[in-house]
Amino acid sequence: MNAPGKQPDNVSVGPPLWLLAELTYRCPLQCPYCSNPLDFAQTERELTTEQWVSVLRQGRAMGAAQLGFSGGEPLVRQDLPELIAEARDLGYYTNLITSGLGLNSAKVDAFAEAGLDHIQVSFQASDPELNNAVAGSRKAFDQKLAMARAVKEAGYPMVLNFVIHRHNIHQMNDIIELCDRLGADYVELATCQYYGWAFKNREGLMPSRGQLEKAEAEVNAYRARLQDAGSAMKLIFVTPDYYEERPKACMNGWGSLFLTVAPDGTALPCHSARILPIDFPNVTEMELRDVWYNSPGFNHYRGDSWMPEPCRSCDEKAKDFGGCRCQAYMLTGNADNADPVCGKSPHHDRILAARRAADHATAGIEELTFRNADNSRLFYRG
Amino acid sequence: MAKTPKLRRGFRFQWEPAQESYVLLYPEGMVKLNGSAGAILKEVDGERNVDSIVASLEQQFPDAGPLGKDVEEFLQDAEKQHWIELV
Ligand code: SF4
Numbered sequence: 001m002n003a004p005g006k007q008p009d010n011v012s013v014g015p016p017l018w019l020l021a022e023l024t025y026r027c028p029l030q031c032p033y034c035s036n037p038l039d040f041a042q043t044e045r046e047l048t049t050e051q052w053v054s055v056l057r058q059g060r061a062m063g064a065a066q067l068g069f070s071g072g073e074p075l076v077r078q079d080l081p082e083l084i085a086e087a088r089d090l091g092y093y094t095n096l097i098t099s100g101l102g103l104n105s106a107k108v109d110a111f112a113e114a115g116l117d118h119i120q121v122s123f124q125a126s127d128p129e130l131n132n133a134v135a136g137s138r139k140a141f142d143q144k145l146a147m148a149r150a151v152k153e154a155g156y157p158m159v160l161n162f163v164i165h166r167h168n169i170h171q172m173n174d175i176i177e178l179c180d181r182l183g184a185d186y187v188e189l190a191t192c193q194y195y196g197w198a199f200k201n202r203e204g205l206m207p208s209r210g211q212l213e214k215a216e217a218e219v220n221a222y223r224a225r226l227q228d229a230g231s232a233m234k235l236i237f238v239t240p241d242y243y244e245e246r247p248k249a250c251m252n253g254w255g256s257l258f259l260t261v262a263p264d265g266t267a268l269p270c271h272s273a274r275i276l277p278i279d280f281p282n283v284t285e286m287e288l289r290d291v292w293y294n295s296p297g298f299n300h301y302r303g304d305s306w307m308p309e310p311c312r313s314c315d316e317k318a319k320d321f322g323g324c325r326c327q328a329y330m331l332t333g334n335a336d337n338a339d340p341v342c343g344k345s346p347h348h349d350r351i352l353a354a355r356r357a358a359d360h361a362t363a364g365i366e367e368l369t370f371r372n373a374d375n376s377r378l379f380y381r382g
Numbered sequence: 383m384a385k386t387p388k389l390r391r392g393f394r395f396q397w398e399p400a401q402e403s404y405v406l407l408y409p410e411g412m413v414k415l416n417g418s419a420g421a422i423l424k425e426v427d428g429e430r431n432v433d434s435i436v437a438s439l440e441q442q443f444p445d446a447g448p449l450g451k452d453v454e455e456f457l458q459d460a461e462k463q464h465w466i467e468l469v
């Protein structure tokens with residue numbers, strides 16, 4: 001065992017090439033699959049502009065090249081144009097991940113001028129009714145359409161993101177058609193990953209295997225048609241790991257490429273890790289270099305000496321690093337365990353139970369717990 | 383080849399000191415380029431055609447012999463990956 005907080009001896013830690021700046025937990029939408037922590041409303045403090053600028057500078061000096069501005073809804077930060085300009089000056093490739101609410105054509109153009117490289121607009125469905133029901137907002141869909149068009153007009157590459165779950169998974173063809181009509185360059189069809197609010201709502205969100213297989217076949221067929229037509233639109237279908245027998249190599253390894261900074265400055269190896277019973281450093285109290293290379297939080301799961309069985313003696317551990325620590329924690333109560341998605345995990349039955357439940361689930365959208373401050377308070381005031 | 387290669391919209395090519403290499407950046411993605419890929423893409427400015435890029439590279443690397451075939455193959459591959467357009 002290594003002394004806590006030290007970099008494991010046999011691991012060489014490279015720079016954090018990706019920096020995710022979660023500017024705020026504030027958001028006008030209420031997606032029931034939001035990956036923000038359930039108790040987000042407890043964290044009202046947000047870093048100041050100066051503090052964010054300092055994080056950006058330090059990250060870039062360490063080698064970060066990809067930068068994401070997300071949240072919550074990053075557009076609620078009034079200093080966003082300033083942060084974008086700073087990021088561009090520093091040489092980041094800057095991505096804005098937004099619901100499109102609060103955006104207008106003037107802002108889209110102003111951001112382009114400031115040097116924003118890419119805007120990803122997320123949709124909830126291919127039609128207004130379902131979209132707005134899932135988003136918990138009556139005017140979301142029209143606004144999103146308008147903003148997708150404005151993004152295109154301003155000359156950005158257009159990336160549209162759809163989170164896929166049992167209530168919209170039958171819409172694959174419609175969704176892709178909509179994206180084609182809007183002239184998207186990339187379409188992310190991301191089946192829900194069960195973190196944060198999505199974990200809470202898993203039973204009401206998780207598609208059955210039958211639904212999933214049908215959707216995947218539709219995407220593949222559409223992809224073939226696009227290819228024949230010479231279209232450059234790329235379809236990225238992210239399959240849910242709950243239907244796999246081996247876990248994903250989460251974040252490409254703990255503390256290996258990704259560095260997330262939460263609204264209050266907490267530094268995390270992934271956007272979900274806040275739920276783990278681990279002390280993570282805050283960028284207002286520690287230099288980013290120390291956070292990344294020397295903090296106990298970031299070194300906690302580097303290397304593989306922390307692994308219990310079955311991972312410890314498994315010949316696949318260099319491939320998937322034992323899967324996702326958050327998933328292990330949520331499903332087994334101990335984050336050291338193998339990710340239960342793995343067929344070798346003694347807890348794999350929890351995944352099987354979730355699959356069975358998905359075959360029989362009947363809950364409607366209105367029964368989901370929507371992500372908003374009132375609901376959030378239930379999770380820390382009890 | 384008289385066609386002119388141009389980086390596709392949303393793609394950025396730059397030197398990254400921390401990785402000691404040229405990279406290609408695009409929406410939420412990054413490719414680390416090997417030496418020759420970096421050297422070729424460095425010449426892609428949307429102005430000069432393939433022939434003139436080949437000539438420039440042959441001048442920079444006189445010991446490498448004729449480069450036309452390799453450069454064309456690489457650029458065609460890059461087009462297939464949707465990194466560049468050949469117009
Ligand atoms: S997932 Fe939905 S609710 Fe959560 S931050 Fe994004 S837009 Fe807001």
Ligand code: SF4
Binds near residue numbers: 246312318320342344
């Ligand atoms: S036992 Fe652990 S290391 Fe082996 S495949 Fe499963 S999760 Fe990966």
